[in-house]
Amino acid sequence: MKLDQAVSARAAQDPARRTLLLSAAGAVAGLLLGGYALFTAGGTIAAGVPPEDVALVNNRPILQSDFVTQTQIETGAPFHDATPADRQHVLREMIDEELLVQRGLDVDLAASDPDVRSAMVAGVNLQVDAEVLASQPDPAALRAYYAAHATRYTIDGTMDVRDLVARNAGGDAGALVAALRGGMDMAAATTQYGFLDSGRLGHGDNYDFGVKAKFGDALYQAAVGLHDGQVAGPVTEDGAMHVLVMLHRKPATQLGFDAARDTVWQDMQREARAHVEQANLDFLRARADIRVAAGFSP
Amino acid sequence: MKRMLALACCALLVAALVDGVTWHRNRLRTALVGNYADALPADPALHQYAKQLALTAYAKNCAGCHGAALQGDTRRGVPDLRRGVWLYDFGRVSDIERTILYGIRSGNAKGRNTTDMPAMGILHRLTPGEISDVAAYVMSLTHQGMDSPTVARGAAIYQGKGECFDCHGADATGNIDWGVPSLNDGAHLYGDSMADITTSIHDGRHGMCPAWVGVLDPATIRALALMLHDAATGNPKA
Numbered sequence: 001m002k003l004d005q006a007v008s009a010r011a012a013q014d015p016a017r018r019t020l021l022l023s024a025a026g027a028v029a030g031l032l033l034g035g036y037a038l039f040t041a042g043g044t045i046a047a048g049v050p051p052e053d054v055a056l057v058n059n060r061p062i063l064q065s066d067f068v069t070q071t072q073i074e075t076g077a078p079f080h081d082a083t084p085a086d087r088q089h090v091l092r093e094m095i096d097e098e099l100l101v102q103r104g105l106d107v108d109l110a111a112s113d114p115d116v117r118s119a120m121v122a123g124v125n126l127q128v129d130a131e132v133l134a135s136q137p138d139p140a141a142l143r144a145y146y147a148a149h150a151t152r153y154t155i156d157g158t159m160d161v162r163d164l165v166a167r168n169a170g171g172d173a174g175a176l177v178a179a180l181r182g183g184m185d186m187a188a189a190t191t192q193y194g195f196l197d198s199g200r201l202g203h204g205d206n207y208d209f210g211v212k213a214k215f216g217d218a219l220y221q222a223a224v225g226l227h228d229g230q231v232a233g234p235v236t237e238d239g240a241m242h243v244l245v246m247l248h249r250k251p252a253t254q255l256g257f258d259a260a261r262d263t264v265w266q267d268m269q270r271e272a273r274a275h276v277e278q279a280n281l282d283f284l285r286a287r288a289d290i291r292v293a294a295g296f297s298p
Numbered sequence: 299m300k301r302m303l304a305l306a307c308c309a310l311l312v313a314a315l316v317d318g319v320t321w322h323r324n325r326l327r328t329a330l331v332g333n334y335a336d337a338l339p340a341d342p343a344l345h346q347y348a349k350q351l352a353l354t355a356y357a358k359n360c361a362g363c364h365g366a367a368l369q370g371d372t373r374r375g376v377p378d379l380r381r382g383v384w385l386y387d388f389g390r391v392s393d394i395e396r397t398i399l400y401g402i403r404s405g406n407a408k409g410r411n412t413t414d415m416p417a418m419g420i421l422h423r424l425t426p427g428e429i430s431d432v433a434a435y436v437m438s439l440t441h442q443g444m445d446s447p448t449v450a451r452g453a454a455i456y457q458g459k460g461e462c463f464d465c466h467g468a469d470a471t472g473n474i475d476w477g478v479p480s481l482n483d484g485a486h487l488y489g490d491s492m493a494d495i496t497t498s499i500h501d502g503r504h505g506m507c508p509a510w511v512g513v514l515d516p517a518t519i520r521a522l523a524l525m526l527h528d529a530a531t532g533n534p535k536a
Contacts, residue, residue: 015299026306033317051332052516063516065399066408068334068392079334079392123407130405134504137420261421 054091057098062091070094125273128280132272137265146257146264153260157252158205161223163215164190164233165198166241173234173241180231186245195243208252219244323347330524331517335392338524345528352525355518359510368529372489375505382530383485385477386410389530395523401509402477409509412476413465419500426500428455432462433496439470439482440490 053061068079071090075082082090109116146153164186166173171194179189190196200214212220219242222232226246233243257264292298326347329339338344357366363376370378377383386402387393400408418424424432428451435452438444456462456470465478472480484490487505488498510519 019299019302022303022306026310029310030313033313036317050516051328051330052520063399064331065335065392065395069396078336080336126407127405130403130506133411134403134414134506136502136504137417139420142420258422262423265417265421 055095057095058102060098060102062094062098067091067094124280125277128276129273132269132276135269135272137268142261142264142268143257145268146260149264149267150254152267153255153263154252155255157208157224158248158250159208159211159223159226159246160203160205160248161201161211161226162186162203162245162247163198163200163219164195164243164245167194167196171195171241173243176243177231177233180243180245198242205248205250327517331520335395335520335523336390338391345524348521348524349528351518351521355514355522356525359514360522363507368526372487372494375487375503377487378485379526380529381485383480383483384530385472385474385479385487387474389527391520391523391527394526395520397507398514398519398522399509399511402505402507404507404509406509406511410477413478415498415503417500417502418460420502424455424460424499428460429496429499432456432460432499433492436470436481436495436499437490437492440484 049056050061052064054064054067055062067090070093071082071087072079074090075086104110104116110120164176173193173195176189176193176195179193180186201211206214208220208224211223215223216237218237219235222235222242223244223246226232226244226249228246228249230246231243232246233241235242235244255263290298326344329341329344330348330351333339356364363374364370364379365376368379370376377385382389384393386397397410400406400410402410403414404411416423418432419426419429431448431452432455433452434444434448435456438449438452456466457468465476466472466481467478470481472478479485479487486494486498488494488503514522
């Protein structure tokens with residue numbers, strides 16, 4: 001008996017076995033086809049670099065579009081004009097950068113490096129602020145904001161003032177004030193009545209805020225209301241007698257709406273950004289698990 | 299027995315057909331995103347595949363602003379994508395793809411966030427009269443018969459006090475690096491009437507486009523870029 005005749009005879013004797021064999025063959029074929037489709041379908045590539053990327057660095061992709069843009073930026077020419085050496089150089093740089101970024105994440109650089117933390121904070125806020133930054137000024141809102149905060153929109157005043165302080169306990173402040181108000185030369189009167197220039201303030205025009213910082217509140221308040229040529233005092237500060245002589249005063253001036261528009265708009269944007277950033281923080285806080293130690297409060 | 303064999307063969311055929319279709323689509327997808335955006339093969343099947351992919355995504359994500367027929371909306375400064383006038387870069391597939399990926403003033407650090415059109419009127423950098431003069435000058439770049447003295451005054455403000463030249467260029471051709479539009483191509487985003495141009499100068503403009511990276515997959519973004527490029531260039535393969 002020939003072999004095929006023997007197989008046929010055997011098969012005819014055992015149809016169940018043949019059915020099983022065919023089913024198994026079908027299952028194997030199905031598995032092979034299914035496996036091929038699974039591992040070549042978009043987004044499920046397990047081996048190799050996805051076609052939209054130029055590299056995978058520890059499974060993190062470097063997008064082809066980013067590579068093309070970076071190459072064009074670095075070479076200053078269209079991508080197709082970049083030489084293979086240019087492309088290689090750029091890709092190496094991008095891979096190096098990705099490696100360093102991943103290293104930074106591994107060692108949790110954000111936990112310790114203030115620059116990284118600042119950059120992350122700025123990046124998140126930039127996303128949150130996008131709508132505000134792209135908004136346009138509304139004339140009515142500008143005017144309303146100006147009206148509500150008019151005192152902010154002033155040009156700081158300036159003053160050229162002399163702070164004369166008693167040289168010692170023998171200084172006669174009352175006589176000095178009377179002499180100065182009577183028109184006596186300041187240098188002569190200062191010497192005659194035992195005073196000298198304290199030197200706390202530079203000669204020439206100084207902004208009000210600068211004067212306040214250097215004089216302190218009491219002396220500043222005595223000086224700020226003086227006009228050109230007026231004398232104030234005596235003013236006692238820290239046990240010393242002061243006499244103030246205003247040589248030139250330019251008071252603070254209120255800016256009109258038209259002059260203040262730019263600044264008003266900037267202030268409105270700043271406030272709007274602060275508002276959305278705070279809203280974002282509130283949202284994050286609501287989702288976060290924050291525990292504060294006893295004795296502290298956030 | 300024969301019946302079972304026939305069924306098995308049918309099942310295998312169906313499986314092979316499905317796999318064949320999958321394989322074909324994967325091949326097209328790989329060709330779409332695996333080639334450089336500006337060097338995509340001139341394969342009609344590829345363009346057709348991209349168009350199919352893009353149309354679905356466009357209808358779902360883009361048509362709300364850009365319109366079902368890519369026509370845009372001058373009232374909101376949404377560009378007509380069929381015209382081939384691009385604010386940023388050269389209108390290559392890669393340029394369009396970058397805009398879709400990272401957006402315009404989107405808050406994405408890679409987005410196109412370089413500059414804004416300042417509100418010259420609201421912020422009183424120019425008076426209403428000066429704005430009218432500049433608008434007339436801008437109109438004169440694309441329209442005949444404008445009043446010459448007004449245009450001359452507007453040109454002087456454009457090149458001087460208004461500092462318009464600083465972004466739009468002394469020759470008003472714009473700046474594709476900053477997304478500053480050309481003023482002499484007649485493709486005004488917000489309309490080209492005297493009133494439209496006056497409003498643009500007076501109120502300023504700050505158009506936005508969201509960043510789609512991470513929202514749409516890379517193939518869909520590339521497909522959208524290709525479709526828009528094809529539409530703008532009148533590519534017959536599209």
